[in-house]
Amino acid sequence: MVIVAVAGGTGAVGRNIVEALISQGKHEVIILSRTADAAKEEEIGARLVATDYKGVAALTKILEDNNVHTVISTLFMSPNGAGLLEQNLIRAADASKTTKRFVPSEFGFPQRDEDGDLFPSIPMKHASRRALETSSLEWTIVYNGYFMDYFGMPRISSYLAPYVVLLDIPGNAAAIPGDGNKPVTFTHTSDVGRFVAASLDFEKWTPVSFIIGDKMTMNEAVKLAEKAKGIEFKVDYDDLVKLKRGEVTELPSQNSRYSICPKEFVQATNSAFGIWIDRGDLDFDENMSLNRKLPEIKPIKLKEFLQKAWTN
Ligand SMILES: NC(=O)c1ccc[n+]([C@@H]2O[C@H](COP(=O)([O-])OP(=O)(O)OC[C@H]3O[C@@H](n4cnc5c(N)ncnc54)[C@H](OP(=O)(O)O)[C@@H]3O)[C@@H](O)[C@H]2O)c1
Numbered sequence: 001m002v003i004v005a006v007a008g009g010t011g012a013v014g015r016n017i018v019e020a021l022i023s024q025g026k027h028e029v030i031i032l033s034r035t036a037d038a039a040k041e042e043e044i045g046a047r048l049v050a051t052d053y054k055g056v057a058a059l060t061k062i063l064e065d066n067n068v069h070t071v072i073s074t075l076f077m078s079p080n081g082a083g084l085l086e087q088n089l090i091r092a093a094d095a096s097k098t099t100k101r102f103v104p105s106e107f108g109f110p111q112r113d114e115d116g117d118l119f120p121s122i123p124m125k126h127a128s129r130r131a132l133e134t135s136s137l138e139w140t141i142v143y144n145g146y147f148m149d150y151f152g153m154p155r156i157s158s159y160l161a162p163y164v165v166l167l168d169i170p171g172n173a174a175a176i177p178g179d180g181n182k183p184v185t186f187t188h189t190s191d192v193g194r195f196v197a198a199s200l201d202f203e204k205w206t207p208v209s210f211i212i213g214d215k216m217t218m219n220e221a222v223k224l225a226e227k228a229k230g231i232e233f234k235v236d237y238d239d240l241v242k243l244k245r246g247e248v249t250e251l252p253s254q255n256s257r258y259s260i261c262p263k264e265f266v267q268a269t270n271s272a273f274g275i276w277i278d279r280g281d282l283d284f285d286e287n288m289s290l291n292r293k294l295p296e297i298k299p300i301k302l303k304e305f306l307q308k309a310w311t312n
Pocket of ligand 1: 007008009010011012013014032033034035053074075076077080081082085105106107108109121144145146147160
């Protein structure tokens with residue numbers, strides 16, 4: 001048994017990891033949060049430790065005082081989120097006498113340095129990796145592809161905030177990057193929790209841990225969504241030239257959400273996703289996956305997930 005601190009464990013990915021650790025019952029889990037909120041602590045069922053990420057010495061003291069062995073960061077990694085603050089947590093974990101292992105807040109897919117202009121969190125995630133590489137910590141970066149949860153909303157709730165990209169199932173439409181024949185990894189957030197919790201038992205971590213909930217082409221995913229709903233979708237294909245201009249086909253359900261997610265953000269973000277999918281960046285190698293090491297974990301498949309959400 002070790003003590004695991006999940007930084008940002010009140011958030012979407014973090015909650016799933018905390019819940020998996022609690023249900024696994026092998027380790028003690030605490031949550032690092034900017035505010036120690038008793039009601040939230042009660043709701044989640046794990047102790048919240050008030051944490052200010054700005055000072056390395058104070059962070060080190062928190063880790064040592066709580067005897068933290070493993071830090072799993074699920075911080076919101078954007079310039080207006082925790083961004084570069086995660087590096088302070090890495091330095092603190094490195095300095096902490098009790099802390100040996102660190103998982104940074106990645107939970108997507110490998111991204112290249114030159115894509116930094118496409119997505120604001122990329123330079124920050126790369127800076128965290130560099131900080132880990134120069135530390136004495138054991139670390140692993142978890143890649144899970146695109147979260148399947150988005151395709152069940154609003155029928156199946158998730159800790160993730162709703163976001164419409166690729167498949168607009170309520171709107172019976174799809175905006176497919178390229179020819180739609182590149183395999184894409186989709187994983188449900190709850191499976192990320194289960195795989196991450198189980199991987200704590202590994203004697204050694206590899207620098208990268210791939211999780212594959214399911215993998216298929218976007219054309220196949222559209223077919224599954226159409227079948228689940230029993231209706232044909234309007235399918236548009238966006239070629240690389242259009243995606244590189246920062247444009248994607250607008251999906252019907254995006255329109256009503258522009259007050260929360262402005263059109264410029266949606267176009268820029270979804271065109272970047274399109275470029276990565278078309279490049280094959282979400283086509284993970286099964287041989288390198290945690291699935292191979294943990295065959296007892298049977299992840300949720302997109303087909304059953306879509307049927308549960310959309311078949312009446
Ligand atoms: N592959 C995918 O499809 C996908 C989708 C979504 C996210 N992700 C990735 O998953 C990771 C976690 O994302 P998430 O959606 O779970 O994040 P989130 O729920 O938005 O935020 C996680 C936690 O970060 C803390 N936080 C937020 N702003 C902060 C700030 N300014 N300073 C310090 N802490 C702050 C908050 O905890 P407290 O309020 O308790 O301090 C929050 O609960 C990110 O790296 C993200 O890129 C991947």
